[in-house]
Amino acid sequence: MRDVCVIGGNRYFGKRLIDRLLSAGDRVTVVNRGSAAPPAGAAHLVADRDDEESLERALGSRTFAVVVDQVCYTPVQAAIARRVFAGRTGRYVMTSTVEVYEHEDSAGLVGEDAVDPRTVRVDLGLPWGDAEFRDAHYGEGKRQAEAVFATGSAGSADTAFPYVAVRVAHVLGGGDDFTGRLAHYVERIRSGEPVVVPAVDRPATYIHVDEIAEFLVWVAGQGFTGPVNAASHGVLGAEELCAVVGAGVSGGEVVLRVSESGPFSPLSFSRAYGMDNARATRLGFTFGEVRTWLPHAVTETLH
Structure with a gap:
């Protein structure tokens, strides 16, 4: 039985992720702003993830085997999370996006090495708190967030933070x-x-909504780090x-x-x-068609 923290997870595949973790016997703690209660059986912490003190206060002395961050969109949010959860978790899983490859217009399937987060320039001074700016720069925000988890907010050589960036294909399915x-x-x-x-x-x-929930549960239990593509064949x-x-x-x-x-x-x-799912396949996950x-x-x- 593991202690798992899910940040966000109020809707769509986040809800399915939490249900699967609970069904597997994990102790699940959901952190959100209080806009929605988690499924029965999960603990609930109310905090603003953009407010470092609020997040620290809500977590108290809690530690987790795994954190799954469903709502990290900017390098500022990643920097806060990296500081707050350093030493609190053995594994940090960020849901990223196929949009990190928005400048990689390849006729073939794109692999993870096309965007190395260790080489992405981070600019914490951009107006990431502005919703319109953030929406217009969705892919860039995710790229820079990955970079923060990979290297630290200042672009240092510190790679000790045990993160995975799940680059999710377009999700379909469900009512x-x-x-x-x-x-x-x-x-x-x-x-x-x-x-x-x-x-x-x-x-x-693409990937089905249930398949990405299963994939995130699987990733939470693995030991690899770094970016990984999640897409059906x-x-x-x-x-x-x-x-x-x-x-x-x-x-x-x-x-x-x-x-x-x-x-x-x-x-x-x-x-x-188009994303190449070969890394996840080699590591042992079986995708659908x-x-x-x-x-x-x-x-x-x-x-």
């Missing part, structure tokens, strides 16, 4: 997908409205995605509208978002 991306396709195809796609339709990797372009959704929507019609400049429908990309689970994800969205 509670707050992003509405797959629902956009379902509703458009159901009503015969056009789905706007780029002239050059570039593919992406296979890539899909928007046209094939539409075909799968269309097959699952009774009476629907797939209408594609090609645009040179956008705005495009969500999950329609003019640059590639996107073409196998996607029809079920469409059904989940319909209901």
